[in-house]
Amino acid sequence: MKARPCSGVIFTDLDNTLVDPRGEAGEAGDAYLEALELGYRIVPVTSKSIYEIIELWDSIGVPRGERLALVESGGAFYGPPGSLSRPTGFNRDVGLEYTELGRPLTSIDAILDSLARTCRTVRLSRANAWEARLITGLPLGRAVLAARREYLEVIWSGSQECLDAIFSKALQHRELTYVHRAPRTVQIAAHRGKGRAVDAALQEPLLRPCSRRVVTAGDSSHDIPIIERGDPSFRVDYNRDWSRLARPIYLVIPDKPPRAWRRLVETLKTLYKTPSL
Numbered sequence: 001m002k003a004r005p006c007s008g009v010i011f012t013d014l015d016n017t018l019v020d021p022r023g024e025a026g027e028a029g030d031a032y033l034e035a036l037e038l039g040y041r042i043v044p045v046t047s048k049s050i051y052e053i054i055e056l057w058d059s060i061g062v063p064r065g066e067r068l069a070l071v072e073s074g075g076a077f078y079g080p081p082g083s084l085s086r087p088t089g090f091n092r093d094v095g096l097e098y099t100e101l102g103r104p105l106t107s108i109d110a111i112l113d114s115l116a117r118t119c120r121t122v123r124l125s126r127a128n129a130w131e132a133r134l135i136t137g138l139p140l141g142r143a144v145l146a147a148r149r150e151y152l153e154v155i156w157s158g159s160q161e162c163l164d165a166i167f168s169k170a171l172q173h174r175e176l177t178y179v180h181r182a183p184r185t186v187q188i189a190a191h192r193g194k195g196r197a198v199d200a201a202l203q204e205p206l207l208r209p210c211s212r213r214v215v216t217a218g219d220s221s222h223d224i225p226i227i228e229r230g231d232p233s234f235r236v237d238y239n240r241d242w243s244r245l246a247r248p249i250y251l252v253i254p255d256k257p258p259r260a261w262r263r264l265v266e267t268l269k270t271l272y273k274t275p276s277l
Contacts, residue, residue: 102191
């Protein structure tokens, strides 16, 4: 796959940045397609599985040659056949090749089982459809796709004390290089997270022509490693604590998704004096 002329690359979070809490893109889908037509490569950087992203791309109508993603918080980089310099393998279910950026869950399964036995929990990768819906808050069909995990485990419990105990124990395992405490879950992986994944993606020949303009977008402190690598960078503002940022955010988007991503594209057109299509 040959690199095409490129206006820049947009690394974007999905949940509450491009899609709403139910996973709907709405008008952000049209903005996504417009950004592609303006010459941008777009790379979702998300905790979602590749199967969730495929459903999103299909709903938007993203061309097969433009399907790039950093999945499961940086566990692997997916792209069209022939697009990656050193692919690890080819996923026949989605028709994309991928480069692993860490170890798969199968390599740390025994540790994850031990952590899950700490108290009453559910591992998302082993959840049935109804458990997956409870954990993710997504409609049933999307929740099933979310449970198809390969690089990032999500451990749920109804007890905050239980989650605190799992989080503390997970930090003691050197093999677990990514441990994130969310309000209702603990997310665990053997990779280096979203920021390092963005760095790795920018080394790919496909994206090198785009690296003169790296645009980033996110909505929470979990997205700080993405946002810090952008210029310009966009923060979808929900009055959250951003004190951990190493440098100031360039632009704040006051809208909620999916309107937020439309505002992002319109702002890029204004900044770089790009006419509307």
